[in-house]
């Protein structure tokens with residue numbers, strides 16, 4: 001394993017290790033055998049230091065550990081590391097061009113326009129029209145969702161996905177769906193894509209293995225075509241034709257159409273930008289299902305959430321996102337589930353030769369940022385394996401330590417983090433206000449960390465109505 005020292009110092013090379021005799025796969029085998037793949041990065045950091053160079057198949061990579069180095073990569077030198085890996089899989093998912101994707105594209109003028117355009121909708125400020133309407137539709141969709149809860153064990157994942165999809169389609173496109181067959185199919189299709197992009201494949205580093213995934217890629221092709229058809233027919237409809245440039249943009253879809261008409265982006269780019277954001281509902285739905293997978297084993301946490309709600313809001317009126325300041329423990333529970341899941345930061349790529357922690361990083365190197373360690377290290381958290389929302393509360397206020405970076409940072413940071421917080425708050429708060437979450441007999445609630453995505457068959461829960 002080689003270490004790259006900064007330009008000033010000489011290159012320091014460690015003695016070659018036996019695995020260097022495996023030229024084809026390089027160090028890929030080092031990442032196997034861990035419950036969470038990123039645990040391998042922690043182990044490498046422990047053995048070789050905080051910036052470790054690896055050859056993964058055909059790809060030159062660097063693993064970055066520790067907050068100081070991760071911040072340097074994301075923020076201080078963020079403009080040197082704002083590209084994303086160019087994996088065959090990403091290209092195939094986005095019509096042969098990964099630049100169509102909001103999350104997997106390299107930094108560009110178009111990406112800046114796309115991000116700027118999104119801000120008003122993904123980071124709505126309190127007391128603006130966008131925030132008011134989001135508040136209303138989170139409350140309404142969530143209350144309608146609660147009507148579906150009955151006496152029998154419930155598979156919450158499809159219910160959460162549907163609730164989130166309704167919220168996203170109403171918020172971004174002003175389109176209201178309920179139980180229409182093509183809407184339900186769209187949700188499943190997005191969930192399949194979400195699962196896929198959250199997997200790591202050896203074929204990403206060894207492209208000659210891609211033929212092994214031929215069937216899966218064909219299926220994904222069908223799935224993404226169906227999504228496109230739904231978006232064109234049922235979401236956009238005649239909105240492009242009837243768009244009036246003299247009126248203020250109502251929703252994100254209108255804003256995209258406005259940009260296409262002004263020719264600041266093309267129509268294909270706009271369509272992908274729309275699909276990527278609507279697809280964000282899968283992230284929130286999967287996340288909430290995992291959160292409940294923790295909560296079901298934590299009756300004391302449930303009780304604390306309910307006590308906080310009973311004391312401040314009561315049981316008569318529904319919870320609103322304007323209540324967040326008073327319901328700090330709900331926010332802390334959302335943070336705690338995000339911490340425990342520890343999903344990875346999307347890898348970055350160096351767009352120029354630069355350095356991290358004093359080590360030289362060559363242009364084109366793929367950078368893995370080990371935020372798993374930031375979320376789960378014994379040095380940073382007391383009893384990190386325990387689900388304990390209290391760690392995010394200080395003096396009665398929500399407290400977020402600097403080393404908690406689940407949404408990355410800098411110019412490529414997550415565009416959806418506010419929505420994750422707002423929608424999760426609304427759904428978790430409303431369920432807890434009205435129900436206790438209990439385990440189903442013989443169901444095992446083992447939440448897999450290291451990824452937000454859950455398989456199709458997830459957990460069933462009992463929802464017991466709270467007494468009024």
Ligand code: HEM
Nearest residue numbers: 102103280283287345346406407408409412413414415416
């Ligand atoms: C719990 C749920 C989520 C988590 C943990 C999460 C986390 C992340 C992380 C770590 C990144 C990479 C940041 C970086 O490179 O610095 C990212 C990027 C991104 N996220 Fe999220 N995310 C979540 C949900 C969402 C949702 C709901 C949306 C959409 C509404 C969204 C939209 C995006 C976009 C567009 C990017 C790419 C930004 C860019 O590359 O410029 N995310 N997310």
